[in-house]
Amino acid sequence: MAKLGLRADRSMSEGIRAFARDILDEADKALTRRDSADAVVVHDFRKAMKRWRAFLRLMPKIVGSDAEWLRHAARDLARELAEARDAHAALDALNDLARIEGSISPRTLATLRERLGKMRSEAESVALTTEMRSKMRAHVEESSRAVTKWQLDEAAFSDIADGLTASYRSARKLIPDDWKTIEDEPLHELRSRVVVQRYQMPLIQPLWPRYSKLWAKETQRLREVLGAHQDITVLAKLTAPGEPLSRWRAVLAPVITARKAAHVETSAKMAERLFVETPKAFRARLLGLWKSSRPEH
Secondary structure (H helix, E strand, C coil): CHHHCCCCCCCHHHHHHHHHHHHHHHHHHHHHCCCCCHHHHHHHHHHHHHHHHHHHCCCHHHHCHHHHHHHHHHHHHHHHCHHHHHHHHHHHHHHHHCCCCCCCCHHHHHHHHHHHHHHHHHHHHHHCCHHHHHHHHHHHHHHHHHHHHCCCCCCCHHHHHHHHHHHHHHHHHCCCCCHHHCCHHHHHHHHHHHHHHHHHHHHHHHHCHHHHHHHHHHHHHHHHHHHHHHHHHHHHHCCCCCCCCHHHHHHHHHHHHHHHHHHHHHHHHHHHHHCCCCHHHHHHHHHHHHHHHCCCC
16 A cells, blocks of 8 residues: 555655555456455445545545545445445444353354344345446446546645545544443444544555554554444344344343443543544644655755
């Protein structure tokens, strides 16, 4: 990833375009790889679109409204695939709960896995139709054409720094004063902002190799813990009255509560360590790194 970021040995326009094309190549591979199961296609394409949307958040000042239009189109595609993702998330959550020894009997666990597996397969077959694949393909092709046409000669690093700082500030603001009382929705929003930051920072990794690698590792860990919490939230909704897993609510509810609390505790320690720097100091550091990397410096 570092080879694809902004580097001293090439122009900003080259670095930006190469970074964008790498993301779109990832999306293209998800759609064209032979013999991939629908679950793999959905997962890999959604991952590429998360990278793409995070990157596009940095681009409005540089390429104008085109960046916002493409980002919203990618968001809409992701929403159409959300049901398949939710079924997969619930299955991941069940596996997470199973780590608590003795919490769920093997028989119940097997039954639940079978049910969730069937739900996932049905959701994927509905979501990943020929028409949906065509829409996914069309977005990748349209995005690739847009990247080719972008006018990047006047791109300024200060605009990239502003975008990265805005994402950092947005995530930092969502860190709660009291983690013990935080609701599911704010935690989900925090995770979304952490994901954005996780996928944006590799753009500047060559300027800050050691710290950027550490940052990527730590933000990924935080993302995973917050993601596990969100997966459990999805599973919990399936146990509500009238939902597919309602008959197991009494069995799952206490385990869900305990596991969510554990994830919140872990997230608190990680988030407060990651976002200790003020946004102003964060931006100043970025500008300093860019300046020191310039050949004329």
